Amino acid sequence: MSEIAQPASLALAVSRPRSPPFDWRRAVPFLLAAPLLLYMVVLYALPVVAMLLRSVNDPTWTLANYATLLDDVVFQKTFWITINTSVTVTLGCLILGYPVAMGLVRARSMAPFILVIILLPFWTSVLVRSYAWMVLLGRHGLVNEALLALGMIDRPIRILNTPLATQIAMIHILLPYMILPIANALRQIDPSLIRAASGLGSTPFMTFRQVILPLSMSGVAAGTLLTFVLALGFYITPAMVGGPRDITLSMLIAQQVDQLNWAYAATLSAVLLATALAILAVARKLPGVGNAFKTSMR
Amino acid sequence: MSSAGTNGAGSGKGASVTLSNLEKTYDRASAAAKAVDGVSLDIRSGEFLTMLGPSGSGKTTTLMMIAGFETPTAGDIAIDGKSVVAMPPYRRNIGMVFQNYALFPHLTVEENVGFPLKQRGVPKAERARLVAEALELVHLPGYGARYPRQLSGGQQQRVAVARAVVFKPRLLLMDEPLGALDKQLRENLQLEMRRLHADLGITFIYVTHDQEEALTMSDRIAVMNDGKVAQVGTPEDLYDRPENRFVAGFIGESNFLPAVVRGVENDVVIAECDGALIRALCPGRPSSGEKVTLTTRPERLRFADSTWIGEQMPQNRLSVTVTEAVFAGERCRYMLQAGDGTSIVLKEPSSAAIRRRAVGERAEIAWSVADTILV
């Protein structure tokens, strides 16, 4: 093959002019994207950079803000809580979301109905949903009433303002971000593969483990990343339904801004951003996830 | 799983399959639209049976019911005499090759071929040996570490076949396994399928809509039409003795002559067609005066004034006018018209020694009683 390809490519190189005249058609995509690009740079990128800069130049150029984090007990506890919450919520979304994604893909006439239920949270604001959870999880909320009625508890238990409440509410809000990428991956599995597996002697469970699960890993990876990175930055929900001492990074940042502690807030923001970027960077290197990135770019 | 391995019930290495009054309706609301409508077939142990039919005739549906991916609406499927209707596909121990091959994209060739063995708990070392053997069988040794996407269409097809036979099933189902390949490759692989069938000695049920493929490969062909079996028989049976107009028209080219029955002599019907008395083979006993259709193949007709060296001019004759004459290399193809307007095709082997007929010329054609069938 290479013997044939060589002369052809040589001929091509010779016949091609050195510097092609400027082709306006190539500029069209950039021109189309220009308004949004400008908007993003002026109103988003510049303020973010300006904010982040305050972590190193307020009042003078220094890395002292970062150095102090190393033995800042409040920061470390907050960071740990944030990571812990995000991991728990992501796992919860995965365990609850995967079967739903499968149901969504398998359901025929029910599919639009299931999709609406999944997407419903998308169409209501986070604030409204968090209030709803306050009502549900409160001392005299629906959950406590139900548990009492079932005789599973004999006096109302405390759910609201605990880490559990944060986790429940966040899982509810983030579930679509897990379900949709997984459902998308599942939908792309050729149904004849599942028939083939069954015909070759694979029980439904073995088919799930050896065919469906591996072929949906790109969706699982995408959903997990999306959910985890979004969970890292959650603010309203943990603030409203979480425990008073269970402060996440976002809450700490808001608190510091309130106290006009700009340099410290900027430092924490930089850490939060760096964590998210680091996770994305590491995830890209994992085999299955890398492919997920590539296919979603296509 | 008593049917696993090579020691199932029945004789020989191949399973016998019996379909009795098999029916399938996908849409229960409109029971009229039966995808498969009363199919009964006896497939013998070790046979190469092909289901041939036009698109939508129910071939795939029948195959899917045998494999267990679809449940029959009515009727029964017995493999080696035992009904399998209630058995899930993964317990039927049937090899299957899909039209798009259905290779697992996340597994290597070796893992794909080893897949059915793994499901059966075959130990790793044994598995490797059987996989190598199967890849050898389809002439693909040394490709084990590749992924399906790194193979050509023909190679993928071979992997699919290796995977379907590696666990030594007694029955192999194939749904248009060569449909996606070009003509040259398809012809090579047709020969390999025959060889494989001879080597393995197991029962093959093969689906195609390519009649040439069916005629060259099969022991017997079941012609399907509209969810029903139109005729089952050897390729010669179907070509020389079609039982109905559909089979006569679907397999090869046929002329259809409208006629009226005038009498019956032994197995031969005498019918009047455009004023001439034509004799035809007929298994039944049509009554005098009945309107019937006679069929005959274009290449079995000859012009009556040809030289008949060492043979008698056949009994059936008809006067015609040439309406079209086409030279097609090895053959000349003539469109003829009988006095009653019936169009007839005649194919004559071409030879520089034979006079070519001109359009508008009147002629008499002749053909033998054995090549005339009442359908």
Ligand SMILES: Nc1ncnc2c1ncn2[C@@H]1O[C@H](COP(=O)(O)OP(=O)(O)OP(=O)(O)O)[C@@H](O)[C@H]1O
């Ligand atoms: N899953 C299904 N749901 C509803 N109808 C179906 C389904 N599969 C097949 N049919 C219908 O059943 C009939 C037979 O289809 P089948 O696929 O068995 O035909 P086929 O002989 O394999 O045709 P082809 O040569 O095109 O593959 C067709 O009318 C088809 O529309």
Ligand SMILES: [Mg+2]
């Ligand atoms: Mg089909």
